[in-house]
Structures are given as structure tokens and as C-alpha cells.
Amino acid sequence: MTHAQIPQLTLPVAANYRAFTSTVQDEFDRHVDDADNATNDAAYFVAMIRAAQTLGIAIPAGFDLARCDCFNNGCGCDLVFDAHTDGVVVTATNGPDSNLSQLQCSDCGHDHPRPITD
Ligand SMILES: [Zn+2]
Numbered sequence: 001m002t003h004a005q006i007p008q009l010t011l012p013v014a015a016n017y018r019a020f021t022s023t024v025q026d027e028f029d030r031h032v033d034d035a036d037n038a039t040n041d042a043a044y045f046v047a048m049i050r051a052a053q054t055l056g057i058a059i060p061a062g063f064d065l066a067r068c069d070c071f072n073n074g075c076g077c078d079l080v081f082d083a084h085t086d087g088v089v090v091t092a093t094n095g096p097d098s099n100l101s102q103l104q105c106s107d108c109g110h111d112h113p114r115p116i117t118d
């Protein structure tokens, strides 16, 4: 008897957002918005799982994916990554009605960090 392969173990842990078509990007954005607005853990987890599956990347252990904040506010980096990766920099905390903080990927966090100043 052989065991079924667990496909997640072979998936990449990060992806470049711009490598996908606008249709895929829109779908990913929708799932991330759902996660951002989720009012309970189950809804959040489902939204993040769908977001990961949309890009074909592994679902992070903590169910937290982020797109580098440099996409809109910095060098243009488009990396989508596990929010708990070592070296990630928080550039803004989540607002009162949302779940997601703004994060820089570990490379950007190393090269040109913009940590929260308060
Ligand atoms: Zn980055």
C-alpha cells in the first residue's frame, strides 16, 4: 500500500504577483479582501487557502499570506509570501475593521525597510 502524495509539500512558498494574468490577480485580490474582512477564523482560513490555491503556492502554516507592501509604496516588489517568514517588516498595522497588516518581504525588509514609526 502506498500513501497518496501530499501536493502542498512540493508547492513553492512564494510567488510573483505580476507573473499571473489579471484574471488570476483579481481572484487573488478578492480572496485576500475576504480574508481582510473576515469576522471569524474559519472564514479567514478559507479565504487564505483560496488565495494560496489561486496562485498555486503552499498554504502557510499560519494561514497568513501577504503581498509585499513595496508593490504600492516602494520598489515595486510583487512578492506574495508567508507573512511569518523571518525578516518580514510590518509597515502598517491593520485598521480596526480589517485583519491584515501591511508587510514588506524579507528581501525588501533587509534592503530598504520602512518599519512603523509611532
Ligand atoms: Zn518585497
Ligand SMILES: [Zn+2]
Pocket: 070, 074, 075, 076, 077, 108, 112
Ligand atoms: Zn522593496
